Amino acid sequence: MKNKSILIAIAAISAVVAGYFLLQTEEGRIKRQFDKLTEVVGKNPQEGNTATAIKMLSLGNLLCEKVEIEIKGFPENGENSSESLVSLATRGRNVFTSINIKLLDIETEVLSKDTATSRCSVRVNLSSQSYSMDEIRSFKADMKKIDGKWLFAAFREDELLVK
Numbered sequence: 081m082k083n084k085s086i087l088i089a090i091a092a093i094s095a096v097v098a099g100y101f102l103l104q105t106e107e108g109r110i111k112r113q114f115d116k117l118t119e120v121v122g123k124n125p126q127e128g129n130t131a132t133a134i135k136m137l138s139l140g141n142l143l144c145e146k147v148e149i150e151i152k153g154f155p156e157n158g159e160n161s162s163e164s165l166v167s168l169a170t171r172g173r174n175v176f177t178s179i180n181i182k183l184l185d186i187e188t189e190v191l192s193k194d195t196a197t198s199r200c201s202v203r204v205n206l207s208s209q210s211y212s213m214d215e216i217r218s219f220k221a222d223m224k225k226i227d228g229k230w231l232f233a234a235f236r237e238d239e240l241l242v243k
Contacts (some may be wrong), residue, residue: 106230107188110196110223113230114183117142118202121169123179132173140166144224148234151219180205184216194225199238 120135120142143162150157156168173179186200198221206213222234 106190106196106225110188110190110198110230111183111186113142113223113232114186114198114200114221117232118181118183121173121179122181123173123176125177132170136166136170139169142232144226144231144233147232148222148236150234150236151217152237176206176208176211178205178207188223196223196225196230197221198223 116138120138123132140162143165145162146159147162147165148159149165156164160168180203182203182205184201184203186198188196188198190196199218200221201216201218203216204213218238220234220236220238221232222236223230224233225231
């Protein structure tokens with residue numbers, strides 16, 4: 081009787097896990113990529129070099145080979161390779177003691193089986209010994225599905241929300 085209960089419990093857990101992965105929408109998969117992006121770009125004051133290296137490797141895995149960026153205040157607007165963006169992010173992270181990015185809102189439109197556009201708002205909090213910033217930014221991100229995985233292809237200022 082005990083073995084039968086254990087088998088039933090394992091079967092139920094397996095069904096829930098399989099359902100979670102099989103029934104997820106593309107919008108949900110894209111939101112997960114945004115969550116990963118905010119996590120790998122973020123930095124806490126106690127973060128060490130190993131954690132930074134792992135995060136920057138993860139950042140490269142979230143980006144297309146070429147990424148178009150058109151965001152006010154970004155130092156490298158235009159087309160960038162994923163490698164140059166990871167390098168820029170690594171240098172930028174060294175300037176700040178703390179980087180906190182919180183996804184406030186996201187709205188995704190899947191345009192085809194391998195392209196999507198998302199509008200999102202994020203709260204960005206940066207701090208260093210001599211600088212501090214806390215603001216809400218809105219932008220659009222173009223996504224491409226490559227080898228079954230949604231990757232970031234472009235980031236642009238959200239024209240609808242610019243004053």
